[in-house]
Amino acid sequence: MSSTATPPEVDAGSGAGGPSGAELHWRSLEGLYASAPINALFTSRIAIPHEGAARIEFDIDESCYHAAGAAHGTVYFKMLDDAAFYAANTLVTDRFLLTTSFNLHFSRPVRKSRVIAEGRWISGRRRVLVAESRLLDADGEEIGRGTGTFMRSRIPLSTLDGYRA
Numbered sequence: 001m002s003s004t005a006t007p008p009e010v011d012a013g014s015g016a017g018g019p020s021g022a023e024l025h026w027r028s029l030e031g032l033y034a035s036a037p038i039n040a041l042f043t044s045r046i047a048i049p050h051e052g053a054a055r056i057e058f059d060i061d062e063s064c065y066h067a068a069g070a071a072h073g074t075v076y077f078k079m080l081d082d083a084a085f086y087a088a089n090t091l092v093t094d095r096f097l098l099t100t101s102f103n104l105h106f107s108r109p110v111r112k113s114r115v116i117a118e119g120r121w122i123s124g125r126r127r128v129l130v131a132e133s134r135l136l137d138a139d140g141e142e143i144g145r146g147t148g149t150f151m152r153s154r155i156p157l158s159t160l161d162g163y164r165a
Contacts, residue, residue, distance in 0.1 A: 022051060025093050028163045029054075029086055035162025038078070046086060052121035052131075054086035060113050070109035076135060077104055080146035083119030084131035088150045091125055096155040100128070102148040113138045127151060 026048035033039060033046040033056075044058035056079055066072040081102055089097045119133040128151050135144040157163045 026090060028157070029089055031164050032157070032160060032162040033082070033086060046082070048086060048090055051090045052087055054083050054090070054119040056083050056117040058115055058117070060110055060115055062112070065111075070111050073104075073106065076106060076144045077102070077146070079115065079117040080104060080133045080135060080144060081148060083117035083133035084146060084148040085119070085150060087119030087121045087133070088129040088131040088148075091121060091129060092152060094156060094158075095152040096157055096160065097129065097150040098153045100149045100151050102146055104144065104146040106144050108137075108141065108143045110137050110143045115143070122147075
């Protein structure tokens with residue numbers, strides 16, 4: 001795949017006072033996603049619509065295929081993990097989260113397609129957060145799902161180049 005995570009669009013404001021602190025955090029997380037070097041391998045775009053949710057649109061093409069001509073499982077994992085991770089990190093405004101475990105279920109193979117990864121925070125706010133995610137193909141059919149646990153790292157979000165709070 002040729003590149004590039006698309007940088008987030010900056011909203012001039014939501015309401016009279018401009019973006020809220022939470023919305024600024026979400027836009028900064030979108031910037032963090034776009035800045036990650038791994039995302040240069042994928043044509044993708046993340047959107048964080050509200051607390052506890054993330055949505056990533058990405059394109060599968062032949063560069064992602066295994067020898068039998070469908071998307072390799074690493075692509076499933078990457079997008080499921082990212083969607084769950086960013087959904088969980090909407091609730092943590094000071095630290096980068098780390099994935100401590102992730103369970104993955106493959107439902108169907110996918111070939112050349114636009115795929116959506118939807119992440120949703122499930123539980124936890126203090127030490128460990130749990131989030132789930134699912135992958136949908138261009139027809140809206142589920143092709144995979146996962147559940148991850150995430151913990152706060154010692155890395156302040158404010159020290160990461162892509163995070164613009």
